[in-house]
Amino acid sequence: MRKILFMCAALSIAAVIMIGLFVFVEGYPLMQKVGFFNFIFGKVWSPSEGLYGILPMIAGTFSITLWALIMGVPLSVFTAIFLAEYAPKKLEKLINPAIELLAGIPSVIYGLFGMTMVVPMIREIQKAYFGNVASQMQSGYSILAASIILSIMISPTIISVTRDSLKSVNRELKEGSLALGATQWQTTWHIVLPEVKSGIIAAIVLGMGRAIGETMAVIMVAGNTVRFPESIFSPVRSLTGNIAIEMAYAAAGDHTQALFGTGIVLFALIMAINAFALRIYGKGVKAK
């Protein structure tokens, strides 16, 4: 009995290793053929000419993620503080399930919302205020659209991790501060937030991982053009989008292998980010 159960339990770790291994085995031959350096830092992606450089997609993923964090982190952290310290019980009971629901909304729905609501809005704003932008950048499908949608999608992760670490702060600490005459915000800012610094950083890093790994919502609003981003209105393609869009028609051989190669980069990136987040989060917990 014990042995059978152990085998079930070992599956999850075996799965992670197998996923890494399979993606690596499928993608490695091409990486070796064009050279690891040329693959990562190559500026041209043109499978028909046999050119496989994924730097534009790496730049795309990072620009989307960066803007998503810039927009999403303040809102999420503030919401978490509100929920943990300030919100009346009734409102807390309304917002907490709302955040759960926000996390449960399928990514295609976010994508559909983005392409029919956010993208046209950006297009109108551009037409009205940024008439001099090059016309291929005026479709509305852009870094901005993708990062707005992603900032919403990563907020449940950041909110719930931050909220939970805020709630774990000792009550005596807060009461002591309040008793000494500090206001509620002074207590939050000087006492509570320094206590949970590692929790908030872990929350942001986890949110970042989610943004890098998101596929469907991004390909529905980012425009997917393979080119270096020039402004926030540029259409870009993400690493995830590259795989999802081209796998449907990629011929077996180099092209497919290059998409698996993109997967290797993505997998390595996400694993590193999450291992890092778990470590700082674990340290924060242990310190208590």
Added chain:
Amino acid sequence: MKSKTTETLMKGMLWISGILTLTILMTILVYIISRGINKINIEFLIQNPRRMGMEGGIYPAIVGTFYFTVTTILLAAPLGIATAVYLTEYAKENYWVSAIRFGNDMLSAVPSIVFGLFGLALFVVKLKPITGGWSILSGSLTGMLMILPTIIRTSEEAIKAVPKEYREASLALGATNDQTIARVIIPAAMPGIITGVILAIGRVIGETAAFLLTLGGSILIPSSIFEPARTLAMHIYLTAMEVGALDMAFGAAAVLIITILILNLATHGILKKFSRASS
């Protein structure tokens, strides 16, 4: 004076953030449902799509979603619950257990599309004689790995929440450890476990990227698990992006979001009943 101004200002910002989060959710829900709801009628639900999804209904996508979800849960739930039982009841805190927990955390972080690549390489291509290539089975095996962490985590919490007295009473009556786990602990933890399974169902229904590479996306009704199918979420993506039939996509999106809402309410209902019963 200054600290008072900051106090008011920050409080205002916090309130605005909290309300804004709520508003964003409501906007998305109301927008999708209001644009899709008038598309939904009996014909839409029970007809086949015509002209690649430009007209007609979404019946094959509903059937596909149902078969696919059932298969995935049947594969994942026993494994996940077994793992949770092992971790909570049998394992001692040693190197292996922390490795398993680490693996679990990592597995839940792997992006959907990477699961898709893995499923494509292993289940669709390498195991084609068994799975039939792009098929419900290939998609379900991929989906199983995606939802395992959710099921394991929630089941673990549910088992840990079972009062100690239950176990002690059972052991005192002469039951063995295995009997206690099978007849006392697991039944007592069932509501929590079911909540986890429903959460996992929500995830399977909502995911798209991984299944785009493994499930095949056929518009026909599948007749066995060795045939390709498409889920509602895939149908939304394909009709919106590749066919360009936005109104059809909104109809399907409204159906999907209502399903997710119902699943969410169900988990809350079960948890509420559970906590009332045990208190």
